[in-house]
Every structure is written in C-alpha cells, then in structure tokens.
Amino acid sequence: MNKKIALAAASLISCAAPFAHAADPWDRAFTFQIGAFRAEADTNIRLDADVGGGIGTSVSLEGDFGMQKTKTLPTFDFLWRINNRHGIDGSYVTLDRNGSRTLTGSINWGDATFPINTTVNSHFESDTLRVAYRYSPINDQGTELAFLLGLHYTKFKVSAGTAAGTVSDEASVDFPLPTIGILGSARFAETLRIMGYGQLLKVKIGDYDGELVNFAVGLEWAFHPQAYVGVGYNYYKYNLVSEKGGARGEFDYRFDGPTVYLGYSF
Known part of the structure; x- marks a missing residue:
C-alpha cells in the first residue's frame, strides 16, 4: 500500500512540476495581449477659424454634440524581451464615435457657424499607438522595475456639420509625442502579480x-x-494647442476606465 501511495504522489508531483518550475508567462521572450477597455470619454475642443483667425467656441463633444460618453474598445499590446534587462513594448487603441444634437446656443466651429436650434451631426475618432524601449535594472520572476523611453503617436479627427449638410468643418491632427515613464510589477503569490506603469511629457513641437x-x-x-488573465484600469489624458492651418485651436481629451485582458507568451 505504501508503495502505491508513493507512486501516486510521484505522479502528482510530476504533473505539477511543469507549472511550478517552467518559465512563467511574465519571463518569456514574446508576449501578445488582447483586451476589452470600457472607456469613458470627456472631450472638449475649440476649433478656431482658419480664415480670419476668429476664436472658436469651446465645445463638449459629449454634452454639446451628443456623442456617446462610454464605449467598449478592443486593446492590443505586445512585449519583446530582447534579454533580461532590455525590451520593446507597445500598445494600440482606437476610439470612434458619432453624435447628433439640436443646439441650445450658437457655436462657432472653425470656419462654420451653427445657430441656435440647429441639428448638428458630428464624428470623432482617435488612434493611439504607443511604443517604448524598456530598461529593467530589476527583473526577477515576475517582479520588475523598468524605465521607459518611447513615443506616443496619436491621430485625432473631428468633424461637425448641419443635418442638411449645408454647413460643416473638420480638423485632423497627427500628434507624435516622445514620452518617458516607469513600470513596476510585484509578484505576491506563485501565480499572481500586480503591475502598473506611467508615462508623461509636456513639450512644444513645431505647430503643437x-x-x-x-x-x-x-x-x-x-x-x-504561457498564459495569464488580468483586470485593471487605463487612463489617457491629452491637452494639445495647435497652430496648424486647418486644425487651429485646443484639443482637451481624456478617456479612462476598467479593462480585462488575456495574454499569451512564448
């Protein structure tokens, strides 16, 4: 009987061994991650006139133009660990919305003016691509401290016009912004860890x-x-003053909310 128990115990240990001792998904060379991001947006835009230089009306896209405030977005992330200290990571997220509302006041929108009681249809989309070089002075089995040097490339496109299509104006802004940041993770159980990162920068580049x-x-x-699931929170906040022709004005844009995601490493 003791021999049978010993054999059974040995079998259980051999089955569990790959999970206990194999490289976990946070240490492998390549990681791809997909997720769902329940984003709540707050977007305020002032589009100045390109002709004559008139100052536009500051508009809340959600409040004044009736755009959807909350939307679930797909997210895509990747990580390439070149070695234990160096890596490249990135992410991509896009937000696309439409709105329609009858105005309760007059709005100057670029070279267009929408009088009170006009029904205005609008469209806004943003694409955000983040790529960063990662240097990790600490990186040990899921616990990591890393410094980030990267680039956020964001494209805003916004348009508004009367429902009849007689008056409209639009702006498109490509906004590449270098960033610096820090990333950290702490493993507090065999299969659990908490992670976070932050990036920021304020800079004047050309017309922006x-x-x-x-x-x-x-x-x-x-x-x-080779796989993990996660729950978390994402936050993006932009403030941009543009002097570029056709996109003069100020873009104040935030979107944030909870996220769930699945990662696979190899």
Whole structure:
C-alpha cells in the first residue's frame, strides 16, 4: 500500500512540476495581449477659424454634440524581451464615435457657424499607438522595475456639420509625442502579480504645444505557464494647442476606465 501511495504522489508531483518550475508567462521572450477597455470619454475642443483667425467656441463633444460618453474598445499590446534587462513594448487603441444634437446656443466651429436650434451631426475618432524601449535594472520572476523611453503617436479627427449638410468643418491632427515613464510589477503569490506603469511629457513641437499623461494598473493571474488573465484600469489624458492651418485651436481629451485582458507568451 505504501508503495502505491508513493507512486501516486510521484505522479502528482510530476504533473505539477511543469507549472511550478517552467518559465512563467511574465519571463518569456514574446508576449501578445488582447483586451476589452470600457472607456469613458470627456472631450472638449475649440476649433478656431482658419480664415480670419476668429476664436472658436469651446465645445463638449459629449454634452454639446451628443456623442456617446462610454464605449467598449478592443486593446492590443505586445512585449519583446530582447534579454533580461532590455525590451520593446507597445500598445494600440482606437476610439470612434458619432453624435447628433439640436443646439441650445450658437457655436462657432472653425470656419462654420451653427445657430441656435440647429441639428448638428458630428464624428470623432482617435488612434493611439504607443511604443517604448524598456530598461529593467530589476527583473526577477515576475517582479520588475523598468524605465521607459518611447513615443506616443496619436491621430485625432473631428468633424461637425448641419443635418442638411449645408454647413460643416473638420480638423485632423497627427500628434507624435516622445514620452518617458516607469513600470513596476510585484509578484505576491506563485501565480499572481500586480503591475502598473506611467508615462508623461509636456513639450512644444513645431505647430503643437501639448502634454500627455498615461498610466495603467492591473492584477494578473497566470493560469498556465504561457498564459495569464488580468483586470485593471487605463487612463489617457491629452491637452494639445495647435497652430496648424486647418486644425487651429485646443484639443482637451481624456478617456479612462476598467479593462480585462488575456495574454499569451512564448
């Protein structure tokens, strides 16, 4: 009987060994992650006239133009660990919304003017691509401290016009912004860790004077040596003053909210 128990115990240990001792998903060379981001947006834009230089009306896209405030977005992330100290990571997220509302006041929108009681249809989209070099002076089995040097490339496109299509104006802004940041993670159980990162910068580049704040936190569970799931919170905040022709004005844009995600490493 003792021999049978010993054999059974040995079998259980051999089955568990790959999970206990194999490299976990946070230490592998390549990681791809997909998620769902329940983003709440707060967007205020002032579009100045390109002809004559008139100052536009500051407009809340959600309040004045009736755009959807909350939307679930897909997210995509990747990490390439070149070695234990160096890596490249990135992410991509896009937000696309439409709105329609009858105005309760007159609005100057670029070279267009919308009188009170006019029904205005609007469209806004943003694409955000983040890429960063990661240097990790501490990186040990899921616990990590890293410094980030990267680039946020964001494209805003916004348009508004009367429902009849007789009056309209639009602006498109491509906004590349270098960033610096810090990332940390702490493993507090065999298969659990908490992680977070933050990036920011304020800089004037050409026709743009802008600032960016971006951070995220997450709690992750490695349910397999090559896979994990996580829940967290993402935050993006932009403020951009543009002097570029056709996109003069100020863009104040925030979107944030909870996220769930799945990662696979190899």
